[in-house]
Amino acid sequence: MAKGAIIVGAGPVGLMLAGELKLGGVDVVVLEKLPAPSGESRGVGFTRRAAEVFDQRGLLERFGDVEWAQGHFGGVHIDFSKLDDNHFSVRGIPQFRTEEILEGWLKELGVEIRREHEVLGFRESEDGVVVEYEGPAGRGEESAGYLVGCDGARSIVRRLAGIDFPGWEPTRGMYMADIVGADVRQRPIGERVPGGMVMAFNLEDGVHRIVIHNESLRPPQDKSGLTFETIADAWQDMTGERLHGAEVRWVSSFTDTTRQAARYRKGRILLAGDATHIHMPAGAQGMSVGVQDAVNLGWKLAATINGWAPEGLLDTFHSERHPVGELLMRNTRAQTKLYLSGEEMEPLRAVMQELVQDAAVARHLAGQVSGLDVRYDVGPGSHPRLGLRLRPDTPLKLTDGSPATVRDLLKPARGVLFVTPAAADSDALRATAARWGDRVDTVTGDWAQGEQAAPDAPHALLVRPDGHIAWAAPDEAGPQEALERWFGAV
Structure with a gap:
């Protein structure tokens, strides 16, 4: 039987999974079509549970001093300091920084990342998978026991495997820009203003990220037509602040398109991260849930390849993580409607702000976003902690x-x-x-x-x-x- 695994995609999820497999004693190679990290960062932090996942592998300390952030649910503030567990997330860590740290870890572990390798197709047999790719030296093939698609929302692995990706079409969107040289008032969890919502926070070294939802604007289907002038005009209309003279590092847009893969495993093909779930960003959950997918899958796939996995162990990746993805879809859609709808939503916002004063409600909503409420069905037993995570800082x-x-x-x-x-x-x-x-x-x-x-x-x-x-x-x-x-x- 072909041994080892091939991972497609060198984002945080693919890199984390590669490290987990290597720790499990499995040969792994990562194929990435980009020649180098893009330097762009849709994600700028991670949830509490993602921080714990990094911590339990000794990686959190590599981020240095981090900023622990309060949270919200759809713009409704939740006072984490009054909760029994620690739900504080990490803010201000660009995704490319996370990727740098994970790449450094993989280098220490001896994992190979092959850049400029674009997957063209694969063929599956009873004992392995052969992946066809286009690389710097031309076309080639790589064989392994399993193939994992960590290649994002437009996953070619998911498409070639014929795995459905059902969900909801976009109804609204946001514009985003990273700028330097502008005096921007900080709005770290966003602020509702006439016409929509604006958000601003420090990204790194004097770089500010601004995000807007303007009820009169829809993100363009072709992002190449997006200009900072459009964003700056809308920002000025909504806040009265002029940003047109700022140096622009990056502009982008995104929508509330929400989809989830119908299956996380199909034979020797598996999916993790954005290849399995996409949604409107809310509380740094996307990358964070993907990293947890990787840690759930890694040891199970390693056990299967190494030959000691009990029957059905690899199938528990889908049975445990697909429900987590379903809840992620639900809570991000709820937050989007709560936060980005117009004035007609004000009565519900007021009621929600009252409800989160109740400790049980606050814990429930905070736990959904932080990832600390995940409990797996691990079998017989009635101990109250069964299936929950064990805090790594205990x-x-x-x-x-x-x-x-x-x-x-x-x-x-x-x-x-x-x-x-x-x-x-x-x-x-x-x-x-x-x-x-x-x-x-x-x-x-x-x-x-x-x-x-x-x-x-x-x-x-x-x-x-x-x-x-x-x-x-x-x-x-x-x-x-x-x-x-x-x-x-x-």
Whole structure:
């Protein structure tokens, strides 16, 4: 059988997936049609859960000091400081910076990125996939066990695989420009003004990003006809501020087109990121959900290629992530209508602002945007944390007395069984997990004082490589079934 995997697309999702596969011991190559990173950044930050995903691989620290941002739901402010969990997102990180960091990581791991390689087609067999491409040296082919399309909204992999991409056509849009040399009042979560909405924030080194939704303008179908003068004219009409003399770095437009791939897997072909879901930007969710797709898929695909995956493991990529994509479509469409509709929406905005004063409502809406409310069906058990993520910054005290955090345990992208002194039959737990020692690390220690005091703090737990809890004690369900379910037979 052909081994390894081919990833199409060197954006954040493709790069993250390549790193996950390499950590899983799989040979991987990334094919990218662009000769170099574009330097353009539709995304300028990421959600809390995406930050945690980077953190659990030791990558968050590479971003340096980051700006933690408050959030909103469709322009309705939510006070994150009053919530129990940490929903603060990261703001002001251009997408090209994220790509630089991930590329540096892949270089350390020895992953090959082949630029100027445009995929022309592929053929699938029972034991692999052969990808045809056009590269600097002409046409060529590359073989692997699996092909993953991380090649964006217009994914050629999705199209050639014949995977449907149903959804909703655009009804409204936004214009965007990155400018230098203008005195712009900051409006980081946007501000409604007569005629629409305006947003402005610092991007980097004196560069401001401005975004407008003007009810009288629709983004052009051909972006080559978009000019900064159009954007500056509309900005002045809506705010009274003149920006026409600014230096322009980039202009673009986007709509509220919303689509989701009907299938995330078709045989040996898989999709992740924007190849599976597109929507109006809202709360930095697009790239962030894509990065979480990659981390969910990476260890499962690696396990399948390495031959130890239990039956059906790779199919759980679709069954777990497709519902997340459906909720993403719903919440971004709701936010778009709430934020960008006209004055007729003011009564609902006022009601929503009242509702988010209730802690349960605030947690629910914040969790949808931050990604912290994702809970997978991981099998039998009733522990309240089952299926949720384990915070990577959770402090631990290991048996030898040394301090650690969950991120230290998850960095190798392996399963982890963590056993505390409160666990019943701890010796038996360790002996059971030892049979899966080539896939699961067993660590003994205790929670640091704050976590230890939590009423639902597990006495022991099994964590998947993506950071989600597959089993926790005390519970009527034992660990062996969870180990077999997620890490195969031994």
